[in-house]
Amino acid sequence: MRCCLSLLALLAVGGLHGQEKSTSFSDLNGRSHTPLSQADKKATVLFFLLPDCPVSNAYGPEIKRIAADYEAKKVGAFVVHADPDVTIEAAKKHVKDYGYACPVLLDPTHILVKATGVKMAPEVAVIGPDRKVLYRGRIDDLYVDYGKRRPAPTQRDLRDALDAILQGKAVAAATTKVIGCHLPDPKK
């Protein structure tokens, strides 16, 4: 059981399933994006969020900072809503409340969830130009457990992963455990 779980994890971290490679998504303004295959970027971060998850929302300012800090370094960023109950209107309100500047995508059927192997919010997946998932997990270690939060993070996993990728190095911890909310089931 454990063996096949880790095999699955390897597969997911290793590469994307062919079918999704060129999948196109419209953002809230109707612009088209191919988040899994961004040829002009050195890497792309997908931030899987849930608007009714306090842990996810608490990361709003840090997500904005990361997106802005790495934009100049040719790293793409998307906010992804994987909850099928999140409508375009709800996603727009969420953007207005938290001020995200990067494109926001809806993934009600979990195409991006399955392609990256994420399970939680806020969970991130970093995709390389070769379409491999290079990092998947938490943004940082601010939350030690549910209801147990550090005054400030001591380890900034996502930033560390991006820095390694930009320097052409391997990501030291390619997967990390996320404290947050489970993504709901996809739309059938």
Place this chain on the structure above:
Amino acid sequence: MRMSAMLSLLICAGVSSAQAPTFNKDVAPILFAQCATCHRPGEAAPFALLKYEDAKKRGKLIAQVTQSKQMPPWKADKSDFAFRNERRLSEAQIATLQKWVAAGMVEGDKNDLPPAPTFASEWALGKPDLVVKMPKAFKVPAEGKDIYRNFAIALNLNDDKWVRAVDFRPSASSVVHHTLFFLDTTGTAAKKEADSGQVGSSGAMGGFRVPKGGLGGLGSLTGSGGGQPGSLGGWALGAQARSLPDGLAWKLPKGSDLILSTHFHPSGKAEMEASTIALYFSDKPPTKRFTGLQLPIAFGFAAGIDIPAGKKDFSIEDSFVLPVDVKAFGISAHAHYIAKTFNVTATLPDKKTKTLLKISDWDFGWQEQYRFQDYVDLPKGTKIDAKITYDNSADNPRNPTNPPRRVRWGKESTDEMGSITLSVIAAQEPEFSELQKGYQQHLIAAIRKFGGKK
């Protein structure tokens, strides 16, 4: 191991699906009774848990955080005396939720669904005698450290009143964690706020009341007739407003300002908070007085809190022997970030020891004011022992300074405090002054001892 657990779950789910818990029959009663106070539209919790779809969507999270006892939030361990409105789930309830999720979250027969809980539309205790609101909203930034802020609100009362209950409604419930109510008859807090030109003033515990170094102010922290002078109790997330028991009341002198000492958690989104407070008065003055026995005295001011950087197991203790028969009706704990455990016991004259309050994983965020289900009888000669432990190591994720630094007593949240307050009446009202006198003696002895050590 994992495989066999999985296998047995599958077997359970398959073979005994007839007995698998359903939402309508087994889960809804738990959610309605223990979760819906907060988990309903318009309340502080981030999502409602009133419908099958709501619960199914969060099933995994519900199973996880109820098993780990992070939800419902209730920091007190099971002790020898029941508290009112305990939000703790029983082991059987936790097991039911586990089974329900493992078996695929079945909805069940609609006829089994109990009626949804009803809540008072505005104020749980009915029409208040006085409703006041913060005159200006306070801006809580999107992120950053927790904020403690005091807000002075003029009550404009021309007569003394007796207050039996206080209720509180935040305007931005996602950022307001708890608030303590104080009274200021001197206008100090209002003046401080007006002079600064800002909304509210900084500092914990009402800011103006905690003595700064000098011992002169300590008298004001001891018990007296209507409970701790200047206090009207507090409100914490998830708390339900209740009247003091048995006709007891806090004294509210005319001309007092109400001070809210509010704890904010930034939520990721900037919010404006303008709290509304409802006061309920007693028709007649109480026939009994009550007081708070604080151990160690004065929020631990004289308890020798001086915790070396990196120290994992620092503790403070205090004991008080009751000079008369008392009845306890409430207990609360106060400390800051690095406190770990609280243990309060009563050793009765027959040498039997009972636990009054035990907290194994102190969380600064949950400053619950526990109310006993019934009066706890504590005869004359009962010894109350309070012990508080601290972890000032880097292993404590709640440590506000990294690397750790020496921590001493102080009102800033990076300093420490530590005390419990046992709310009591004298079993025989005429003996109340003897109780007060006994506690005053304890206080003076503690200060002398502390002064001698210094």
